[in-house]
Structure formats: C-alpha cells, structure tokens
Amino acid sequence: xxxxxxxxxxxxxxxxxxxxxxxxxxxxxxxxxxxxxxxxxxxxxxxxxxxxxxxxxxxxxxxxxxxxxxxxxxxxxxxxxxxxxxxxxxxxxxxxxxxxxxxxxxxxxxxxxxxxxxxxxxxxxxxxxxxxxxxxxxxxxxxxxxxxxxxxxxxxxxxxxxxxxxxxxxxxxxxxxxxxxxxxxxxxxxxxxxxxxxxxxxxxxxxxxxxxxxxxxxxxxxxxxxxxxxxxxxxxxxxxxxxxxxxxxxxxxxxxxxxxxxxxxxxxxxxxxxxxxxxxxxxxxxxxxxxxxxxxxxxxxxxxxxxxxxxxxxxxxxxxx
Amino acid sequence: xxxxxxxxxxxxxxxxxxxxxxxxxxxxxxxxxxxxxxxxxxxxxxxxxxxxxxxxxxxxxxxxxxxxxxxxxxxxxxxxxxxxxxxxxxxxxxxxxxxxxxxxxxxxxxxxxxxxxxxxxxxxxxxxxxxxxxxxxxxxxxxxxxxxxxxxxxxxxxxxxxxxxxxxxxxxxxxxxxxxxxxxxxxxxxxxxxxxxxxxxxxxxxxxxxxxxxxxxxxxxx
Numbered sequence: 001x002x003x004x005x006x007x008x009x010x011x012x013x014x015x016x017x018x019x020x021x022x023x024x025x026x027x028x029x030x031x032x033x034x035x036x037x038x039x040x041x042x043x044x045x046x047x048x049x050x051x052x053x054x055x056x057x058x059x060x061x062x063x064x065x066x067x068x069x070x071x072x073x074x075x076x077x078x079x080x081x082x083x084x085x086x087x088x089x090x091x092x093x094x095x096x097x098x099x100x101x102x103x104x105x106x107x108x109x110x111x112x113x114x115x116x117x118x119x120x121x122x123x124x125x126x127x128x129x130x131x132x133x134x135x136x137x138x139x140x141x142x143x144x145x146x147x148x149x150x151x152x153x154x155x156x157x158x159x160x161x162x163x164x165x166x167x168x169x170x171x172x173x174x175x176x177x178x179x180x181x182x183x184x185x186x187x188x189x190x191x192x193x194x195x196x197x198x199x200x201x202x203x204x205x206x207x208x209x210x211x212x213x214x215x216x217x218x219x220x221x222x223x224x225x226x227x228x229x230x231x232x233x234x235x236x237x238x239x240x241x242x243x244x245x246x247x248x249x250x251x252x253x254x255x256x257x258x259x260x261x262x263x264x265x266x267x268x269x270x271x272x273x274x275x276x277x278x279x280x281x282x283x284x285x286x287x288x289x290x291x292x293x294x295x296x297x298x299x300x301x302x303x304x305x306x307x308x309x310x311x312x313x314x315x316x317x318x319x320x321x
Numbered sequence: 322x323x324x325x326x327x328x329x330x331x332x333x334x335x336x337x338x339x340x341x342x343x344x345x346x347x348x349x350x351x352x353x354x355x356x357x358x359x360x361x362x363x364x365x366x367x368x369x370x371x372x373x374x375x376x377x378x379x380x381x382x383x384x385x386x387x388x389x390x391x392x393x394x395x396x397x398x399x400x401x402x403x404x405x406x407x408x409x410x411x412x413x414x415x416x417x418x419x420x421x422x423x424x425x426x427x428x429x430x431x432x433x434x435x436x437x438x439x440x441x442x443x444x445x446x447x448x449x450x451x452x453x454x455x456x457x458x459x460x461x462x463x464x465x466x467x468x469x470x471x472x473x474x475x476x477x478x479x480x481x482x483x484x485x486x487x488x489x490x491x492x493x494x495x496x497x498x499x500x501x502x503x504x505x506x507x508x509x510x511x512x513x514x515x516x517x518x519x520x521x522x523x524x525x526x527x528x529x530x531x532x533x534x535x536x537x538x539x540x541x542x543x
Contacts, residue, residue, distance in 0.1 A: 123422045127437060128352045128445050195424035197431070198350045230352045238346030279352040281445055297349075 002028040002106070003215070004066035006097050007073030008046055009033030010080075011176040012113070015208040016070060017044045023212075030064045032057065032097075033073060034089070035080070051075075051089035054096040061100035068215055069101050071112045074148065077141055077267040078179040087144050094148040102155035110163045111214045112152040116200075116224065117142035117269050118167060121276035127197070130281040131167075131222045139269035149222075162220035166211060169226035169280065170273060172303050173204035180273065181303055182264035184236055190247040190255035191233040197277030198230035203302065206293035213289040226282035227293035231300055233274040239297075240304040336362065353446070354431030355414060363433070367405050370497070371398070377503035378410035380486065386447035387506075388478045389415060390455045390525050391488040392467040392533060398499070399490050403454055404434055406501045416446050417454040418474065444477035453477075457529065464491075465537060467530045470522045479509070479517055485525055489532035502536045504528050 003020055007013040008031025020026045021042050029044040031037070037046055049056050051073070073093040077083035101107055119129045120138035137143045149165050156163030172181040183189065202225060210225045237244040247255045252275075256266045272278070286292060294302075339362050342348055348358040381387075389407070393399040400417040407415045420435030421427050427435070436442055436453070446453050455475075458468030478485050484506035492499030507528055510520040 124437065124439070125422075126439055126441050126445070127354070128449075129441070130445060133441060192424075195428050197428055198352060198354055200352065230350055231346075232350055235346040235348070235350060238344065240346075277354075281448070283448065 001026050001068060001215075002030070002064060002066050003068045003070060004061060004064055004097075004101070005029065005031045005044075005070045005072060006093060007033050007071070007113070008041075008044070009035030009037055009048075010072065011038055011173075011204060012171070012208055012211065013072040014038045014041065015204070016072060016211050017041055019208060019212040020044070028064075030060065030066070032060060051093040051096075054092065057093070057096040058100040061097055062104065065104050065106045066101065067106050067108045069097070069107070069110045070211060070215070071098060071110065071148070071152065072211065073097070074113050074115075074145065076179065077269070078265040079177050083140065083267060087140060090144045091147055094151045098151050098155040102158040104159070107159050107161050109161055109215070109218060110152055110156050110159075111211060112148060112163065112165050113211065114145045114149050114165050114167045114222070115141070116167050116169050116226065116278050116280045118145045118149065119280065121272050121278065127277070128279045128281050129224075131224060131284055139267075139272050141267065141269040156220075162218045164214045164217070164219045165222040166214060167222050167224045167280065168207050168210070169200045169202035169224075169282075170270075170278060171202050171204050171207050172299060174302060174306065176204045179265060179267050180270045183259055183266050183270060184240065184242075184303065186242065186259060186262055186264055188243040188245050189233075189237045190252070190259070191237055191244045192248060192252075192275050193234045193244070193246055194248070195275055196232045196234060197275070198232050199273050199278040199296075200226045200230045200280070201296045201299040201303075202226060203294045203299045206291065210285070210289055210291055210293070213291055217288055219288050223285040223288055224280040224282045225285045225289075225291075225293065226280050227295050227299070228282075229295040229297055230277070230279050231296050236300050239300050350432075353416065353436050354428065355416070355434050356432040357414065359432050360408075360414070360434070367401065371402055371405065371499055372497045373402060373406050373409070373499050373501060375406050375410060375501045375503065378406070380503045380505060381407060381411045381413075382452070382484060382486070383411060384450065386450050386453070386481060386483040388443070388447070388453045388455050388475070388483055388485045389488050390457065390470060390485060390529060391490055392529050393456050393459055393490070394464050395461060395494050396456065396459050398492065398494055400435075400454060400456065401433075402490060402492065402499045402501065403488060407452060413452050415452050415454040417456070418443060419456060438474075440473050440477050443474055444480055447477055447481040447483045457526070465533070467526060467533060470526050472518050472522045475521050475525070476518045479513070479521065485521060487525055487528040487532060489529055489536050491533070491536045491538075500536055502532045504532050
C-alpha cells in the first residue's frame with residue numbers, strides 16, 4: 001500500500017509516519033510539508049514543499065500515485081504560523097494535494113484531519129453534537145476546517161472513493177505546539193468563571209492512533225474523535241496549580257493581548273473554547289476505529305506533568321529500539 | 322481511624338472538604354455542564370426549601386435513558402422539585418430541558434442539570450443513558466389542566482427507544498409541600514410511522530392529566 005502524508009513535519013504527521021513505517025502492509029510512504037519531520041524517519045520519503053507551491057505538490061502526488069492519502073497538513077492559527085498564513089496555507093495545501101489526488105488512478109481512500117471547531121458554538125447550538133449535526137463554524141479556524149472538508153468531499157466524489165473526515169477534539173500534549181496548551185500553562189490564566197462551558201481535549205498520541213486506525217476502514221463521512229469527560233477552563237487552571245484570573249466581556253481583549261506578550265497568543269477558536277465550550281459525541285468514532293481515547297482529565301494531568309517525550313522508535317525491520 | 326473519618330464527624334467538615342476539592346479542581350463536570358459536586362453542596366438548601374412526598378418512585382428507571390414528562394404551572398419550582406425527588410429516590414440526576422443559552426443564567430443552570438431545548442440535544446442525552454426532564458407548557462390560569470407537549474421533542478425518545486414516564490407535580494410556587502406522582506411508562510403506539518411522536522405525546526399528556534386529577538386535593542381554595 002502506498003500512503004501519502006501531508007503535514008509530515010508536524011508532531012502528528014511525524015508520529016503517524018512512524019506508525020506507518022512499523023506496518024508491513026505499507027510498502028511506500030511519501031511525506032510533504034513546509035517543515036522537516038520532528039523526529040527520525042526510517043523508510044519514509046520526505047519532500048519539503050511550500051503549501052502555496054501548487055505545481056510541485058501536484059507533480060509529487062501524481063508521480064507517487066497514492067492508494068491512501070492522510071491529509072494531516074492543517075495549520076492551526078498561532079500553532080507554528082500566524083493566523084493569515086495558517087489560513088492561506090491550509091486552503092492551498094488542501095486544494096493542490098486533494099485536487100491532484102482525485103485524478104490518481106490507484107486512490108482508494110482519503111483521510112482528512114479536521115476538528116470539532118467545524119460545529120461552531122453559535123448561541124443555541126447543540127452542546128455535544130454527533131456526526132449528524134450540520135457544521136456551522138463560528139471561528140476562522142472552524143471555517144478553514146470546513147473548507148478542507150468540502151474540498152476533500154468533492155475530491156472523494158470525483159475519484160469515487162470514501163472520505164473519512166476526522167473531527168478531532170482540540171489536541172494538547174506534552175510536546176505538541178498548541179496555542180491552547182501554551183495558554184493553559186501560563187502562570188496566571190484568564191478565565192470566565194460565570195459564563196464558561198465545559199470542553200473536551202484529545203491527547204496527541206490518541207489523535208495519531210485515530211488517524212492511523214482509519215486506514216482501511218473505508219468509513220465515508222465524519223467521525224468525532226474525542227475521549228470521555230470534560231473540564232471547564234477554571235477547573236483546568238486549578239488542576240494545573242495556576243492562578244485563575246477572572247475575565248469578563250471586553251476584558252478578553254486585554255487578556256488576549258497580555259497572553260500574546262507572554263508568548264502564548266490566544267486565537268479566536270481557543271477563546272471560544274474557553275468560554276463557550278467544545279465537546280462532541282465520540283461514540284461512532286470509537287466504534288468504527290476501535291479506539292478508546294484518554295479521558296479529558298488524564299489529558300489535562302499529562303499537560304501539566306511536563307513529561308519527556310519518549311516514543312518507541314521503530315526500525316525498518318519493525319523492531320523497537 | 323482515617324483523617325477523613327474524623328473529618329466526617331466534625332460539623333461543617335464535609336463542606337470544608339468540598340471547598341478544598343474545588344480549590345484544586347478535583348471535581349467532575351460532564352459534557353453538558355452538570356456539576357454533581359456543586360449539586361451536593363447546594364443540597365442542604367434544597368432540603369430546607371421543600372418538603373417532598375413521592376408516590377411510584379420504584380417506576381423510575383434505575384439505569385439507561387428515559388424521558389420524564391412533567392406538568393408545571395409557573396414553572397420555577399417544578400424542575401428543582403423533580404430533580405431533587407429523583408436524586409433522593411434513585412441517586413440519578415435529571416437533565417431538565419429548556420435552559421436559555423445566555424450567560425450567566427444558562428451556564429449557571431447547566432451546573433445543576435439544565436440542558437438546551439433541542440431534539441438532537443435530548444437524543445444525545447438519552448443515548449448517553451441520562452434521565453431527561455421534559456416540561457409541558459405552562460398553564461398559569463389553572464393548576465388542574467396540564468399544558469401542551471412539544472411533539473418533536475418526543476422524536477428523540479422514539480429514535481433511541483427510551484421509555485417515556487409521566488410525572489405529576491402538585492404544589493404551590495411559594496409553598497413548601499410538594500407531592501410527586503410517578504406513573505407507569507407510556508406504551509409506544511403500535512406500528513410507528515410519522516404519527517408515532519404525535520400519538521405518544523397525546524397519550525403522555527393524557528396520562529399526566531389523569532394522574533394530576535387523582536393527585537389534586539378536592540378543596541377548592543387549595
């Protein structure tokens with residue numbers, strides 16, 4: 001099986017490619033990203049491609065003729081790029097790679113990283129949406145993810161292959177560059193104790209396992225990937241022994257500015273999560289993929305534990321070292 | 322003897338322990354916002370506020386999702402009364418439908434089990450095995466007549482094959498005494514089809530009305 005991974009340079013992309021390298025049924029792995037892989041890769045082939053370099057991306061995809069595409073190349077605002085660049089790169093990457101893949105004769109499945117942000121948190125929106133709820137994004141990142149889903153669905157229809165839309169809960173972990181994780185680790189954290197609603201989080205390892213497990217399942221449609229339980233922002237801050245600073249209404253403008261000065265800019269979708277919450281029903285995702293993600297409480301505890309990252313490294317022969 | 326056992330014997334110790342737990346963030350909040358710890362802290366207030374008597378508590382489902390359809394007159398006390406009775410009788414929480422999605426009222430009521438008035442919200446709760454309290458419309462003029470039931474909301478019960486349990490509440494908004502009667506689950510209409518939810522709503526409404534007729538005192542001035 002030939003697998004193409006976009007976003008291989010990110011934490012998720014590198015880890016997913018390591019998982020694929022240990023799978024004997026995967027014969028060839030081609031990765032592309034703006035940044036080089038964050039860990040050692042063994043038998044994957046990596047190409048550095050600017051997301052806006054459509055010609056190079058299209059040529060690579062057509063020459064490789066993938067059977068499965070794992071589109072992990074989603075740029076979260078303030079994760080590693082600024083919001084404008086993140087939006088442009090996410091859109092350009094999706095259009096060029098998925099558009100080219102739609103015309104590849106061997107393509108069998110498209111798997112796309114999306115997020116719960118596509119559901120939006122408009123007033124009166126369902127608190128814990130399942131996959132049947134129509135997306136109605138209310139943040140720029142949610143809109144960006146919605147566009148990627150749309151492009152992937154169109155590409156899937158054109159190629160006549162199933163498209164698995166992986167709506168991952170906000171990902172945090174000890175090493176992933178996440179604006180939410182950075183914000184929650186500040187010594188004093190702005191929260192709205194009166195208005196806040198609960199949110200769910202996903203550990204980076206569970207996100208990678210979910211992306212990897214989706215290969216070959218041929219699920220056509222969205223899957224919510226979210227563990228059990230939820231926490232409020234105040235509760236999270238208290239669990240991490242930080243100082244919760246009450247912030248109300250326009251005070252968030254100052255809180256966002258202060259956190260940016262401290263090196264943890266707060267994008268609109270993270271602010272929305274802290275106030276309006278963000279959860280979903282992950283029953284279908286767990287059933288289809290056979291996964292039980294960690295609970296949100298466990299994810300929060302690990303976020304504040306500052307653990308060393310020590311993934312077992314797979315060699316070419318599959319043995320751990 | 323453990324320190325916790327000693328603390329339990331000291332007046333106010335449980336409240337102090339709860340405060341300590343909350344200061345550390347060591348409490349649970351579910352996806353819809355229910356905070357069982359906060360409910361437990363507020364429980365002495367509810368106990369002082371209402372004197373409740375219940376009939377048919379054994380008909381409350383011990384596990385799994387169910388819809389409890391209840392009448393209301395003004396509608397301020399009824400959700401709290403029902404939630405407390407069910408908590409006392411079965412140890413389960415009632416997720417009362419109809420919370421406004423406006424801060425700070427909405428988030429505050431969600432801490433005590435309130436949920437939004439949406440069919441997909443109710444279906445999600447039932448799939449998760451929760452008890453959903455579905456109020457009928459208000460009838461301020463007469464306490465002898467039950468209000469209407471929104472048919473679409475019962476589609477969630479039909480979709481998840483959850484039992485629909487009628488509950489009659491008798492009491493006064495400013496009074497202390499409330500009487501709660503829990504009925505047998507309403508039988509689903511045979512055959513299903515598009516009219517199933519409407520027929521189920523009608524049968525449920527009639528069941529609550531009958532129970533209310535029997536439960537109301539005969540004295541006209543009450």
